[in-house]
Amino acid sequence: MSCSHCEPSDNRGTVLVDSPTIVLVGNPNVGKSTLFNKLTGAHQTIRNAPGTTVDLSSGGWSGGGRELTLIDSPGTYSLLARSADEEVVTELLTGEIEGSKKPDLVVAVLDATALQRSLYLLGQVSKTGLPTVVAVTMTDVARAEGVTVDSTVLSKVLSVPVVDVDPRHGRGLEVLADTVVKALGTQPLLRGPGACNCAHGGQCCNDPVKDSDSLVDRMVEADDVFDWVEDVSAQVGAGSRRVETTFSDKVDRVLLNPVAGLAVLLGVLWALFQATTAVAAPVMEWAEGFVAGPVTDGALWLTGLVGLSGSWVESLLIDGVLAGIGVVLSFVPLMFIMFLALALLEDSGYLARAALLADRLMRAIGLDGRAVLPLIVGFGCNLPALAATKSLPNAAHRTVTALLVPLTSCAARLTVYILIAAAFFPDHAGTVVFGMYVGSVLLVIAGGLLLRLIFKDTSSADPLFLVLPSYQRPGVSTVLLIAGRRALAFLKGAGVTIVIMLTLMWCLMAIPVRGGHDIADVPVEDSLYAEIAESVSPVFAPAGFDDWHATAALMTGFVAKETVVAALAQSYQVDEPAENDYADAEGSDLGARLRADFDESSGGHGGAAAIAFLVFVLAYTPCAATLAEQKRVLGGKLTFAAFVAQLALAWLLAVAVFQIGSLF
Known part of the structure; x- marks a missing residue:
């Protein structure tokens, strides 16, 4: 098949000399955000997409001898904009987000353990006509499950560069950087569904998006995407795997059991709260004592030096500003330990199982299974949890979930729990704190049952689609980076x-x-x-x-x-x-x-x-x-x-x- 419109389109985005824009695209739980954190380090900013509460993270990436701007898009399974996240990703790729330009290149992150699911999204990305580089993650886990994804073969099939990366351990990142910089010059295009054979540079191309086109319309018309996914999977030998029980399957027999799994979940939470009370307490006391001691003494010496000793200025500095700083600093170790534990559970793959177990409880109160995720986020902070309710498709579910979120015990309440529990029940402080979280869950359930009577259509909850990642050993540097960043955010926000x-x-x-x-x-x-x-x-x-x-x-x-x-x-x-x-x-x-x-x-x-x-x-x-x-x-x-x-x-x-x- 030949085509008359196969010359490179001017709509694909111009390669910028100073800071080309690279967008990471991929399914949830493929390691995309971990890759973003590794590539950008601390050089990150987070903003909401205009008109939404969906976060977009961007950061500077020094790779291949060039300074690049890297954007981490929300994880999505499709570009059919049925949710706020999917809409933001689609608008990001088409340059329709206010204040953003069309990206110069897409780095599509594929999960080797679920290649077909990742390829479905990749096939839709090909319809944007954007230059693309593919990064394949989870290859070690895939091999353990009997699946080998040959990057060389996949590159030939897709007609774009393919790089194996392990963002958790930092492997393949330099190769990815060099490949991206080279691709900015060569503009490789995906041979996606419905690709046509062209003569320019030996490349194949898809019909690039025109200004009058609707990407969603093009997605709906692309009935051949599934056939393309099957064809690519067959060519790279990823369509089949050994029929045997994996390590994750064996563990899930226990952790996803309605009785044993819930008991394990409660045990994990209890151990987490015990760790925060036992481990953090000495560090908290030291931090508070440091401010109340040497820092306060220094401030008193300074006010005396300038003749303000005993004045209202000294009182404001000591009893106001420094008292606040002391309280903030004393709780930073506690928050770090909490965030570190949560990052370990998330990176290991367990948090997704916890969400699935909690989903069973939510169905008892008639909520959409997806409402579990905002409620879980609420245990970290109620504010982003409320924002997350906007992604729920049912208006009644959004309302009920937004009313229940404030009943979830956010991390800020934890500081109060620990102070009172340690003061009144020093030998059982961890158990008291744990009881508060159990009480929070019971309040959510009771509130949901009551609201179910008011919002009667919440009983028609749709099944929850939740991909469970394979269990893996958490990366030390990754979880430390995540915990440190979250603790710093707590310090900045709560401190002010x-x-x-x-x-x-x-x-x-x-x-x-x-x-x-x-x-x-x-x-x-x-x-x-x-x-x-x-x-x-x-x-x-x-x-x-x-x-x-x-x-x-x-x-x-x-x-x-x-x-x-x-x-x-x-x-x-x-x-x-x-x-x-x-x-x-x-x-x-x-x-x-x-x-x-x-x-x-x-x-x-x-x-x-x-x-x-x-x-x-x-x-x-x-x-x-x-x-x-x-x-x-x-x-x-x-x-x-x-x-x-x-x-x-x-x-x-x-x-x-x-x-x-x-x-x-």
């Missing part, structure tokens, strides 16, 4: 919020409302801060913590849950030391004061009051940023109704927990 919040708190504490004190020279109990908290605290008397310190901390939690701990630390720090029976007790001074005040407000049932306080923190309204995102997803009226309902729920649960707990 906490410092700003503590500055505002300092202002409230510096304003006297009684006693004729000067500004910034006022006991906390005579300040505007305590006045507001004291007026609200009687509401919590039935829950056992009718104490202004606790109430004030909960008030700051509306800004960010991280500030609950900061508020407690600062309010007790500037308060006058009180004589109590816990002066010589084990634990920090903050813990001793918390125990004393909770015992007093609860009539001697401090432990029950502490659990009630934790339950309230778990269930009450999330941070302001989450509320803003919830308003964008649900609208103002429904968000306000959810806000009021969640406050009422948290109060009722806290009261019930204390009233029952105080009986023992």
Whole structure:
């Protein structure tokens, strides 16, 4: 077959001299993002695609002697834009995203263990007419399963360069860089479905996308894609494999069992929380002590040197800014350990199994199986979890999931759990924290059952399509990079919020409302801060913590849950030391004061009051940023109704927990 339009199209994108744009495209769980992290290192930026909440990561890539711009697109199985992720990938490849140009080259990442599924997407990518290089991952896992993908043969069949890479261990990255730079000059085009034979440069081409064409229309018309996938698989010998039970199959017999698998999942979570309480605690104490000791001493020396000793400026610096920095730094080790553990579970392939197990629970409350993923994300942070609900195809599912996400216990709440658990239950802190997460899951299930009665069409949940990656040994450098980046993001985001919040708190504490004190020279109990908290605290008397310190901390939690701990630390720090029976007790001074005040407000049932306080923190309204995102997803009226309902729920649960707990 010949064609009259086989000359290279001007629409394919011009090779830029300074910084050509390369886009990574591939299915979820093929190692694409790991490859992106390896190639770009710390030189990354993350932005939302215009008009969406889908993240696009871009970074600088120094490869093959050139400076390149690398973009990591969302994982997708198809370019038929049925979801926000697929739409963003399609618009990215066609240059339709605002502020972006058409890429100069595509690096298609194929999974050797699921080559046919990867080839289906590749066949659609060929319709864009973009120069392409293929990177094949998971070749070692494929060989263990009896499948060998010959890159040389695959390159001849596809008519584009093919490179074997192992992003987890950094193998093949230099070859990939050299191949990409060379391809920017040669402009290799995929011999995809419906390819035509052409004479230019010995290459074959597909009909390039014209300005009047719709890529989606072209995808729908490409009925020969499946035939092409079968043909390519047969030519490279990847269409069949040994019929035997793999290691992943054997492990999944246990981990995907409805009973044993759920027990293992709960055991993994319990061990994770034990590790964060036992391992992180000494490092947290050291970090907080470093700020409270040498750093604070240095700040005091500096203020004295410039003649500000004893002034409000010194108070703001020590009791506001440095107090916030100390709290933030003390929890960075905890967050790093948590993110490291999650990265290990993700890179090993276990997290996908956890999602599948959780999906079975979601079906009991009538949700689409895909709603599991936003809810799981919610245990990290409610904000991106709410954004992820927009990818759900059913409007009722989106609404119910967005209402349930705030009931998932985000990482910010973990700092509060650990402080209270360590102060009141030092020998069982890990178990208490674990119980909070179990309680969060139970709240999600109960909330889903209730909302199912309101949104009746949620019972028609479609089956969940979830590809389970093969189990593999996590890459040390990869998980460290991921954990470090997430911990740094926590430090930047939470750090700024906490410092700003503590500055505002300092202002409230510096304003006297009684006693004729000067500004910034006022006991906390005579300040505007305590006045507001004291007026609200009687509401919590039935829950056992009718104490202004606790109430004030909960008030700051509306800004960010991280500030609950900061508020407690600062309010007790500037308060006058009180004589109590816990002066010589084990634990920090903050813990001793918390125990004393909770015992007093609860009539001697401090432990029950502490659990009630934790339950309230778990269930009450999330941070302001989450509320803003919830308003964008649900609208103002429904968000306000959810806000009021969640406050009422948290109060009722806290009261019930204390009233029952105080009986023992």
